[in-house]
Amino acid sequence: MAPALLILLGAAAILRADGTPDDVSLLPPVNFTIKVTGLAQVLLSWKPNPEQERKGVQLGYHLRVHTPQDDDFELKHTGRRYEAALHRGFSASVRTILWERRPSPASRWVSAELRAPPGSPGTSAVNLTCVTNTAAGGHPESRPYRVSLRCAWRAGEEAPSDTQYFLYYRYGSRTEACREYGQDALRRNVACWFPATSIDGKGQDALAVGVSGSSLRAAIRPYDRLFALHEIGQDEQKPWTEWLLIPLTASLCAAFVCSLSRRTGHVCTKLFPPVPGPKSDIGDLVATVNYEKGGSGETESDVLSYVAVDEEPEVLEDLVF
Incomplete structure (x- = not known):
């Protein structure tokens, strides 16, 4: 035991x-x-x-x-x-x-x-930047807006004159190749436009963009980059209703002050002229956010501006990154 x-x-x-x-x-x-x-x-x-x-x-x-x-x-x-x-x-x-x-x-x-994909040094696309534009008029059953995408880049310094670049993007599980290009003086593709994409402008997924190339004189090295959509323009971009409330609040305050005394009515009219009412369509405002982000040694800058648009398709926001 x-x-x-x-x-x-x-x-x-x-x-x-x-x-x-x-x-x-x-x-x-x-x-x-x-x-x-x-x-x-x-x-x-x-x-x-x-x-x-x-x-x-x-x-x-x-x-x-x-x-x-x-x-x-x-x-x-x-x-x-x-x-x-x-x-x-x-x-x-x-x-x-x-x-x-x-x-x-x-x-x-x-x-x-x-290993890094093959290609001659200095031949890949450089300075790749992209812009998303969110506008009304998408697919009502999924989302009431559509997102377009514009990208631009420069040819690598060592890229031969016969180099041709091709851009494609991936959002989620869907990948699309560019069909509308802009070219430089050597007729090389250096810009691309997608009038409509599968990108969810309010989503959390990263946007992957890649530029490959071909040439008869050299192997062109591909380039890819990830863009975090949800981190762009969130800090400074105010909701549309917040901007619309500014003139409305000022108008109500002026009406209240002037109603205190009928004798000063004519003075109030001069001090507080009528404030135009907000336009019928909230989309008459356009938000533009410029965002540039580079690698080591580069700087970042954010520029935010709001402008009015007369009788144009409803545009909700532009994002530049």
Whole structure:
């Protein structure tokens, strides 16, 4: 009886208070791969090590994305989608952890890498900027507005004269190629317009834009970029109703002051001339936000302006980024 009791006490000493054994040896995941699933989008996947001893514990995984900067995730499952510009390559690492324990012991890292796409240096498109325009007249069953997209760029300094660029964008799971281009003096595509897109101007998804190219004299390196729509123009852009309330409030205050005395009525008329009523269509106001964001060493600027438009299609907002 005594030996049996000692065995039980020894087993209890090995176990932690949370029931997790201290002697679990964690092995790294296997078959770690990075697969491009769309424009500026990858799928990272791996499998548990087949030699891993479970011993009644729940395993998890620590995923670290290295490009363009470290981004860490703790996951229960064996895969994750990730959005990032891929024209400079992409790399990530993953290791096994104990899900129930914090801090957790971990296995060694395993890594995978996507190399930068081929192409001659200096041939990719540069200074890519895009503008979205939100206007009334979309599909009533889905949203009462439509979003157009305009993008512009410059040809790379080392791009041959016969280079031709092609732009496409992805929003959510839908990717579209440009059909209407603007060209420079060498007849190279350097601008694009989508009169209608699948972009949700009020959505939270990132907008991915890519520019590829072709030439008979050199391999043109592709370029891609992600734009965060929900971060553009939110701080300074006021709701339309807030701007309309300014003249309405001033008009009501003037009417109240003048009603205090009939004798000063003619004075009030001179001091507070009638304020024109708001236009019948709230879309008679146009909001324009200019936003430029560059890489390292560049500056950011935001310019906000509101102008009136006479008898034009209802425009809700313009976003430049």
